[in-house]
Amino acid sequence: MTAKLASEWFVYIIRADDQSLYTGITTDLERRLKQHQSGNGGAKFFRGRRAIEYVYTEAGHNRRSAAVREAQIKKMSRQQKLLLF
Numbered sequence: 001m002t003a004k005l006a007s008e009w010f011v012y013i014i015r016a017d018d019q020s021l022y023t024g025i026t027t028d029l030e031r032r033l034k035q036h037q038s039g040n041g042g043a044k045f046f047r048g049r050r051a052i053e054y055v056y057t058e059a060g061h062n063r064r065s066a067a068v069r070e071a072q073i074k075k076m077s078r079q080q081k082l083l084l085f
Helices: 029-038 063-074 078-084
Strands: 009-016 021-026 051-061
Touching (some): 009 029, 021 051, 021 078
Antiparallel strands (some): 009 021
């Protein structure tokens, strides 16, 4: 039996074309942005708006810590999120 390699998880914030901010987690930043931009596998948030770019990323998380940090960021006001970057 082989041991599964631990994946590095990222927490991210994407700016949309209407200047709104979307927070999420992933193991592959490049793939996830493309999914959001194409609408194929991306979040419902991006239906009706376009994902432009990452404005903030955090590396070094495991699945659990990334989910906890994502929840913390989602509870922040827009002004608090802007202070992250």
